Amino acid sequence: MREKIKYFFSVNWIKTLYFNFKMFPFSVALQLPVYFYGKVAFRSLQGKITITAPIKRAMIGFGQSYEVFKSSKGTAELYLDGEITFNGYTQFGKDCLVYVSNNAKLEFGNMSSLGSNGKILCYHKITLGDYARIGFESQLMDTTAHQMINTNTQEKYPMFSPIAIGNFNYISNRVTILAKTKTPDYCSIASNSLCSKDYTSFGENILIGGIPATLIKENISRDWENEMVNMKKWLNIK
Numbered sequence: 001m002r003e004k005i006k007y008f009f010s011v012n013w014i015k016t017l018y019f020n021f022k023m024f025p026f027s028v029a030l031q032l033p034v035y036f037y038g039k040v041a042f043r044s045l046q047g048k049i050t051i052t053a054p055i056k057r058a059m060i061g062f063g064q065s066y067e068v069f070k071s072s073k074g075t076a077e078l079y080l081d082g083e084i085t086f087n088g089y090t091q092f093g094k095d096c097l098v099y100v101s102n103n104a105k106l107e108f109g110n111m112s113s114l115g116s117n118g119k120i121l122c123y124h125k126i127t128l129g130d131y132a133r134i135g136f137e138s139q140l141m142d143t144t145a146h147q148m149i150n151t152n153t154q155e156k157y158p159m160f161s162p163i164a165i166g167n168f169n170y171i172s173n174r175v176t177i178l179a180k181t182k183t184p185d186y187c188s189i190a191s192n193s194l195c196s197k198d199y200t201s202f203g204e205n206i207l208i209g210g211i212p213a214t215l216i217k218e219n220i221s222r223d224w225e226n227e228m229v230n231m232k233k234w235l236n237i238k
Helices: 002-010 013-023 224-235
Strands: 034-036 040-045 048-051 060-062 076-080 083-086 090-092 097-100 105-108 112-114 119-122 125-128 132-134 139-141 163-165 169-171 176-178 187-189 206-209 214-218
Touching: 013 034, 013 040, 097 105, 105 119, 119 125, 163 176
Parallel strands: 034 060, 040 076, 048 083, 060 090, 076 097, 083 105, 090 112, 097 119, 105 125, 112 132, 119 139, 125 163, 132 169, 139 176, 169 187, 187 206
Antiparallel strands: 206 214
C-alpha cells in the first residue's frame, strides 16, 4: 500500500490529464496511455501522437523512475510539432528533452527507452527499434542544426539525414548519435561514443565504440533473453 501511495504522488496528474485529453480521441484518452512524472514543460503540442499497439494505462512514461539515479532537476521539455509513433511500451527517464520539428517523424519500438538527461532533436526522421535501450545523458540529432557550405564552391551540404537504431540495441551512457547513423539488430555501443554512419555491414551481435565509433568486438550481446522477463515485470506499469 505504501508503494502504491508513493507511486500515485509521483505522477504529475495535471500534465498527464491535459496531455492525454488534448492529444488523443476521448475513448483513448480515458485510458491514460501516457503518464508524466515530475515537472515537465510542454513547449508545443501542435503535432500528432500515434500508438500502434493495444492501448494500456501508463504504457508510455515520461520522467519514469526506472534508473539507479532518482533525483530530478525538473528540466524536462517536450516540443511536438511533428509526429511521434509508439509501437508499444516506452520509457523516458528524468529531465529528458524531446524536440520534434514540423513534418518530422520520431518512432519508438516496444520497450525502447531514453535515459535520464537524454536529448532527441528530430528534424527529419529518427526510428528506434524494439528494445532499443539508450543510456543516460545520450543524445540523438538528425540535423546539423545550422547550414554548412563548401567555402570554395558555395555548395550547401544537406542539413538532415535519418537515424535508424535496430532492435535489441544496448546503447550506453553519454553516446552521441548523429544523422546517417544506422545500427544492426543486437548492437551494443560503448560509453562516450560518437556514431555518424551506417554500421549494419558489421552484422549483428557487435560492440562498437570510440570517436568516431568503430567495430570493437564481434559475437557479443546483452543477455536479452534473461533480462526481458524482469524488464517487463518492473518497467511495465499495470
